[in-house]
Amino acid sequence: MQSDLLSDALSNQRRSEKRRWSVIGILLIVLVSSFILDIATGPSLLNVKEVANALLHLIGFPIEVDPTTKVIVSSLRLPIAIMAVIVGGVLGVGGAEMQTLLNNPMASPYTLGMAAAAGFGAALTLYFGSLGLNANVAVPLGAFVCCMLAAAFLFALATMRHISSGQLILAGIALLFLFQSLLSLVQFVSSPELSQQILFWLFGSLSKASWSNLSIIAGITSVCIFFLIRDAWKLTALRLGEERAKSLGVNVSRLRLKTLFIVAIMTATVTSFVGIIGFIGIVAPNIAKILVGEDQRFFLPLSFLIGAFLLSSASVLSKVIVPGALFPIGIVTAIIGVPFFFWLILGKRR
Amino acid sequence: MLKIKNLNVSLDNLTLAKDMSFSLEPGKVNVIIGPNGTGKSTLLKTLFGDILPESGDISFNEASLKRKQLSQWREQFGYMPQDIKLDIELSVLEVVLLGKLDALSLRLDDALIKKALIALEKIGLLHLANRPVNRLSGGQCQMILFAQALMRTPKILMLDEPVSALDLHFQHVLLDHLDTETKQQGWVTLMVLHDLNLAAQYADNLLVLKDGNVIASGHPSEILTPALVKDVYDVNAEVTKDSYGIPFIRTIRQGFTPHQPTIKSQHLQSKRTICI
Numbered sequence: 001m002q003s004d005l006l007s008d009a010l011s012n013q014r015r016s017e018k019r020r021w022s023v024i025g026i027l028l029i030v031l032v033s034s035f036i037l038d039i040a041t042g043p044s045l046l047n048v049k050e051v052a053n054a055l056l057h058l059i060g061f062p063i064e065v066d067p068t069t070k071v072i073v074s075s076l077r078l079p080i081a082i083m084a085v086i087v088g089g090v091l092g093v094g095g096a097e098m099q100t101l102l103n104n105p106m107a108s109p110y111t112l113g114m115a116a117a118a119g120f121g122a123a124l125t126l127y128f129g130s131l132g133l134n135a136n137v138a139v140p141l142g143a144f145v146c147c148m149l150a151a152a153f154l155f156a157l158a159t160m161r162h163i164s165s166g167q168l169i170l171a172g173i174a175l176l177f178l179f180q181s182l183l184s185l186v187q188f189v190s191s192p193e194l195s196q197q198i199l200f201w202l203f204g205s206l207s208k209a210s211w212s213n214l215s216i217i218a219g220i221t222s223v224c225i226f227f228l229i230r231d232a233w234k235l236t237a238l239r240l241g242e243e244r245a246k247s248l249g250v251n252v253s254r255l256r257l258k259t260l261f262i263v264a265i266m267t268a269t270v271t272s273f274v275g276i277i278g279f280i281g282i283v284a285p286n287i288a289k290i291l292v293g294e295d296q297r298f299f300l301p302l303s304f305l306i307g308a309f310l311l312s313s314a315s316v317l318s319k320v321i322v323p324g325a326l327f328p329i330g331i332v333t334a335i336i337g338v339p340f341f342f343w344l345i346l347g348k349r350r
Numbered sequence: 351m352l353k354i355k356n357l358n359v360s361l362d363n364l365t366l367a368k369d370m371s372f373s374l375e376p377g378k379v380n381v382i383i384g385p386n387g388t389g390k391s392t393l394l395k396t397l398f399g400d401i402l403p404e405s406g407d408i409s410f411n412e413a414s415l416k417r418k419q420l421s422q423w424r425e426q427f428g429y430m431p432q433d434i435k436l437d438i439e440l441s442v443l444e445v446v447l448l449g450k451l452d453a454l455s456l457r458l459d460d461a462l463i464k465k466a467l468i469a470l471e472k473i474g475l476l477h478l479a480n481r482p483v484n485r486l487s488g489g490q491c492q493m494i495l496f497a498q499a500l501m502r503t504p505k506i507l508m509l510d511e512p513v514s515a516l517d518l519h520f521q522h523v524l525l526d527h528l529d530t531e532t533k534q535q536g537w538v539t540l541m542v543l544h545d546l547n548l549a550a551q552y553a554d555n556l557l558v559l560k561d562g563n564v565i566a567s568g569h570p571s572e573i574l575t576p577a578l579v580k581d582v583y584d585v586n587a588e589v590t591k592d593s594y595g596i597p598f599i600r601t602i603r604q605g606f607t608p609h610q611p612t613i614k615s616q617h618l619q620s621k622r623t624i625c626i
Contacts, residue, residue, distance in 0.1 A: 009480055012479070241433060248448055249425060294439040
């Protein structure tokens with residue numbers, strides 16, 4: 001009787017794992033669909049079959065493809081579509097780990113002021129000029145440096161012995177306000193043209209995607225995600241609370257610093273190339289949590305996939321809202337993010 | 351043997367251990383009792399290496415606790431802190447599995463899952479294995495965390511008020527299991543309890559803490575006296591012994607007058623008599 005119960009419990013666990021892998025599989029299919037749609041939409045509308053053929057051709061399948069379609073797909077739209085997937089994924093994972101680290105569903109690199117710091121860095125570079133560097137290099141660099149400075153401040157707090165997660169979140173929110181005010185100050189003292197340039201950077205845009213940008217982002221992101229996955233169980237244990245994680249043998253301060261550093265590097269990298277894209281960092285992990293729970297083996301990849309899907313579909317929307325024009329993607333994510341946010345808050349109440 | 355020698359611990363200018371020395375033998379259940387705020391939890395945290403003592407030495411089998419080898423030191427421990435809140439979207443089984451954190455990989459091993467299930471079976475909670483842990487009662491969470499601590503197969507097991515949320519049945523399930531395993535596995539078990547009668551029933555060695563010092567230690571039948579209870583808790587008590595010689599503590603309320611049955615309860619009594 002008891003051994004029946006035991007094998008039942010074991011097979012239930014395996015079934016639950018399979019269910020969570022299927023959710024990941026389904027999201028992967030949904031993401032691929034949105035990715036293809038993202039490539040298909042634009043000033044010249046391509047059909048899905050053409051896009052699929054062009055993609056298969058690019059990865060070496062011997063399929064005949066129209067040369068114009070091939071150029072549109074490979075040179076113009078594919079980098080943007082891949083950028084949407086990677087950036088969305090990174091924002092999702094960044095939010096997931098911040099929420100894990102700080103034990104708070106409201107935490108994300110955005111709400112902790114890291115994105116605002118990047119915005120301030122970019123604005124400052126635009127204001128003072130690129131100091132002899134190419135503007136395409138100087139602005140992301142400025143954003144990266146400021147984002148890492150904000151992260152360094154959070155690190156310094158995190159290393160202090162008696163700083164709790166709650167205090168770290170409050171400090172992050174204070175940073176958010178500080179950098180937003182400084183950003184407004186730079187805009188206030190700038191000429192109208194420069195102010196507009198800053199505003200467009202802040203909206204967030206995938207249009208600067210190029211194969212060289214992508215290789216940097218993809219390289220950094222994959223290394224960072226590899227390290228996060230390696231700590232998957234420790235991060236799961238951390239959600240039981242710091243004291244309990246310690247009791248299970250986790251070096252909590254080291255894990256906290258390491259994860260904060262990885263998230264900062266990822267966020268700084270993507271934000272410096274695409275600007276500020278909000279809400280994905282909060283929304284994606286919360287949806288992932290509802291779908292697969294908080295076992296990081298599933299939670300982390302699903303947060304990536306949901307973040308990637310949200311930004312990829314926002315990219316599609318940004319092209320179809322005003323036909324022929326590119327709507328700033330940062331605005332679209334906020335607009336689709338807000339209803340989700342309300343749904344989450346009200347869902348929690350239920 | 352776990353040895354504590356001349357330990358001094360202060361937190362926020364409050365002395366919680368003053369030149370404290372004692373040693374704990376393997377295969378025995380050691381229970382710490384003492385008033386609130388006297389440093390019982392702090393002592394456990396210090397032994398675990400979470401709080402740095404001002405001076406003194408803590409050693410296990412002649413190897414001293416050193417800052418630089420903290421992770422190796424902690425590997426020997428199973429530690430169940432006081433907090434029993436489990437607000438996480440995980441199944442009971444997954445929470446228990448976390449007890450064996452170092453052995454977990456991306457694909458969970460069948461043998462490891464079975465080990466966690468057996469730990470749950472031993473405490474009578476196998477039927478909860480696949481339930482979400484955030485929907486359990488506080489008492490059930492406490493039992494799950496006990497199973498998690500056992501998963502670590504420790505040499506030293508420390509439990510901070512492990513029965514605070516448990517009903518009478520599970521108090522005894524947990525403590526009986528703890529007693530058996532301690533003796534079978536030869537663990538050094540150290541737990542904080544507030545219930546003096548449970549402490550008297552389960553302790554092989556009782557440590558009484560007051561003002562940063564162990565003011566009495568030994569078998570409960572030898573040290574639990576009305577004078578000790580009065581000295582430590584400032585409460586009057588009667589201490590009797592059962593047929594096994596285990597002390598039973600009954601506290602006496604000050605200014606107590608015997609209870610007079612109310613009219614209602616007299617009425618109920620007479621009704622019951624009629625029914626019978």
